[in-house]
Amino acid sequence: xxxxxxxxxxxxxxxxxxxxxxxxxxxxxxxxxxxxxxxxxxxxxxxxxxxxxxxxxxxxxxxxxxxxxxxxxxxxxxxxxxxxxxxxxxxxxxxxxxxxxxxxxxxxxxxxxxxxxxxxxxxxxxxxxxxxxxxxxxxxxxxxxxxxxxxxxxxxxxxxxxxxxxxxxxxxxxxxxxxxxxxxxxxxxxxxxxxxxxxxxxxxxxxxxxxxxxxxxxxxxxxxxxxxxxxxxxxxxxxxxxxxxxxxxxxxxxxxxxxxxxxxxxxxxxxxxxxxxxxxxxxxxxxxxxxxxxxxxxxxxxxxxxxxxxxxxxxxxxxxxxxxxxxxxxxxxxxxxxxxxxxxxxxxxxxxxxxxxxxxxxxxxxxxxxxxxxxxxxxxxxxxxxxxxxxxxxxxxxxxxxxxxxxxxxxxxxxxx
Numbered sequence: 001x002x003x004x005x006x007x008x009x010x011x012x013x014x015x016x017x018x019x020x021x022x023x024x025x026x027x028x029x030x031x032x033x034x035x036x037x038x039x040x041x042x043x044x045x046x047x048x049x050x051x052x053x054x055x056x057x058x059x060x061x062x063x064x065x066x067x068x069x070x071x072x073x074x075x076x077x078x079x080x081x082x083x084x085x086x087x088x089x090x091x092x093x094x095x096x097x098x099x100x101x102x103x104x105x106x107x108x109x110x111x112x113x114x115x116x117x118x119x120x121x122x123x124x125x126x127x128x129x130x131x132x133x134x135x136x137x138x139x140x141x142x143x144x145x146x147x148x149x150x151x152x153x154x155x156x157x158x159x160x161x162x163x164x165x166x167x168x169x170x171x172x173x174x175x176x177x178x179x180x181x182x183x184x185x186x187x188x189x190x191x192x193x194x195x196x197x198x199x200x201x202x203x204x205x206x207x208x209x210x211x212x213x214x215x216x217x218x219x220x221x222x223x224x225x226x227x228x229x230x231x232x233x234x235x236x237x238x239x240x241x242x243x244x245x246x247x248x249x250x251x252x253x254x255x256x257x258x259x260x261x262x263x264x265x266x267x268x269x270x271x272x273x274x275x276x277x278x279x280x281x282x283x284x285x286x287x288x289x290x291x292x293x294x295x296x297x298x299x300x301x302x303x304x305x306x307x308x309x310x311x312x313x314x315x316x317x318x319x320x321x322x323x324x325x326x327x328x329x330x331x332x333x334x335x336x337x338x339x340x341x342x343x344x345x346x347x348x349x350x351x352x353x354x355x356x357x358x359x360x361x362x363x364x365x366x367x368x369x370x371x372x373x374x375x376x377x378x379x380x381x382x383x384x385x386x387x388x389x390x391x392x393x394x395x396x397x398x399x400x401x402x403x404x405x406x407x408x409x410x411x412x413x414x415x416x417x
Contacts (some may be wrong), residue, residue, distance in 0.1 A: 003203050007122060008131055010179050011115045012138040014078060017169045018108040019142025020149075021085040022050060024166060025101065026249045027150025027266060028159035030256050032097070035159070042094045044373025047249040049098035049122035050136025051241070053105025058362060062355015063218075065117060066348065070183045072300065073114040073351070078173055079291075080107025089160040109362065112338070113355045120342040121185045121350070122205075125411050128343070129287040133335035137280035140331060143248070144273050151266045161377030184208055185347045185412075208411070221345075221353055229344045230353070232403035237361030239396035240300070240337060243307070243389045244330055246368025248273075249383070250321070250376075257382040268316070272323040276331035283332035292340040293404040296333055297397045302391030303329035311386035319383075330393075343407040364392075 025032070025047065033043050057077065065073035084104040091097035116132050123131045153162050185208050187196035200207045221230045251272065255265035279299075288297045306325035313319040345353035372385035 002365060003205075004122065004131075006179060007181075008135060010175060011119055012135055014074075014111055014172055015135055016138040016145070017078075017172055018081055018143035019139040019262065020145045020169070021081050021104055021142075021166060022108055023143040023146030023248075024085065024150065024162055025050070025250055026143075027147045027269070028162055029249075029253050030262055030265075031159040033156055033253075036091075036093055036097070038094055040345035040373040040377040043253070044370040046094050046101065047245070047369035047373070048366045049101040050105035050157075050249075051245055051369070052109070053102035053107075053360045054103070054365060055359045055362035056108035056109075057106030058113050058355045058358035060355075061106070062113040062117075062351045062358065064110075065355070066186075066352030070114050070118040070121075070186055071180055071349070073110060074118070074180060075173065075176055077107040077110030077114060078176055080104060081111065082107070082167075082170040082173065088162055089163040089235075092194045103381055104263065109301050109358055110355075113351065113358050116338045117342045117350050117354055118180070118183050120339070120412070121183045121347070125409060127288065128412075129292060129336075129339040129408065130284050132339035133284035135278065135285055136165060136335040136338040137277065137284065139334065140276035144270065147252075147266055147270045147273060151263065151270065153265060164332050176324035179241075180308060189347045189379060218352060218356060221356060226345065226349075226353070228403055229405065230357070232399055233341060233344065233353075233357040234360040235399045236296070236300075236337065236396045237341075238364035239392040239399075240330070240333060240364075241361035242364030242368040243303070243392045244334065244368075245365040246372045246385055247307075247326060247330070247389055249369045250372050254376075254382040255316075255319070257376070258319070260316065268323075271320065272327045275324040275327040279330070279332035280335045281333040282328075282339050287336050287339060288408060291406045291408040292336055292343075293400060293406050296336045296340065296404070297401040299329045299333035299336065300393050300397040300400065303333060304390050304397065305395055307386050308388040311383055311390065313383065328335045332379070340407065343410075343412060344405070345355070347412070 027041060045211055061073045061077050081104045084100045088097055088100040118137055119132055149162050181199055184196055184200055188208055196207055252265045252269040255268050256262060283295060303326055306322050306329060309322035310319060310326055313322050341357050342354045343352050375384040377380055
């Protein structure tokens with residue numbers, strides 16, 4: 001129990017740090033646009049660059065996790081995002097800023113894929129979904145930290161100081177190196193039995209059964225029995241990433257464009273982000289009560305309804321209320337998503353399957369912020385993109401309800417058959 005708590009806590013810290021790195025550009029975007037002279041379309045390129053990096057990192061580092069180990073992938077991911085985020089402070093235009101964001105974003109996605117897989121492989125079946133959903137809840141704390149840093153530092157010292165100070169989070173690397181073990185299931189699957197036995201004795205855990213060895217790759221994701229699951233996951237991931245990043249990267253700028261002062265727009269964004277915490281916790285509770293499939297479909301449906309309210313809001317107060325509801329349900333769905341995804345594939349395919357689902361979603365994430373910038377520029381209405389976000393949430397809800405399978409309370413080995 002002590003090991004399980006320590007593993008969850010350590011992985012949550014890294015998850016929150018990654019969220020902070022991701023959110024720094026959101027809280028400082030109006031200042032970045034002013035200093036670098038970026039149009040909304042160019043700002044959209046900067047925002048989408050993180051998602052391009054996540055696409056590359058999720059697939060590449062997820063594959064690395066299946067080939068060379070969960071721990072190595074985790075450390076490489078943390079190093080990428082920890083080095084290139086503070087380097088963004090040296091950017092002189094949208095192109096070099098975007099390059100730094102691509103490299104850091106690759107590390108962010110690699111970390112999330114690997115951490116969720118590692119935790120799922122250690123957690124008992126009866127609480128596996130809840131623990132991975134709690135892991136994802138650290139995202140809200142990290143995003144809040146990014147907005148608070150922007151709120152406290154940027155008005156006086158500028159956006160570059162915010163990025164430069166983020167380098168302090170590199171202290172995470174030695175913590176991960178010392179306190180996070182390799183996955184027992186990975187070691188057994190690779191035939192490294194002596195190493196696995198020593199680790200199991202040290203942790204006080206039983207050694208998992210060794211499944212028949214099988215060489216699997218990306219093509220297996222689209223073959224039975226995984227093809228239906230893969231289609232469902234890829235569609236859902238595309239839509240949830242499209243909506244989340246399209247909304248929350250632009251949120252302070254959208255509020256600023258509605259006539260709010262910079263500081264007040266950050267205050268509203270912080271209030272809306274706070275709603276993510278009960279959203280995560282409610283999803284983490286319901287996932288082991290109602291199951292993965294119904295909770296995920298319901299939360300995406302309700303996030304779509306809240307997006308419609310946001311699109312039609314006529315006052316700052318209405319935008320705040322509907323923004324809180326979008327935040328609650330969209331992020332509650334994220335917690336379920338990260339718990340559900342690794343459960344649907346076997347050990348030898350789990351990192352690859354989770355990584356490719358995550359990567360396919362990042363295509364939506366690249367398009368979301370970019371299309372939002374184009375729509376804002378074309379229509380002169382900061383709320384125009386929410387019409388697209390309504391549709392994205394609804395498509396996900398329908399596909400999960402139609403194609404999803406239930407995994408609540410089942411052992412990982414039985415689910416993957």
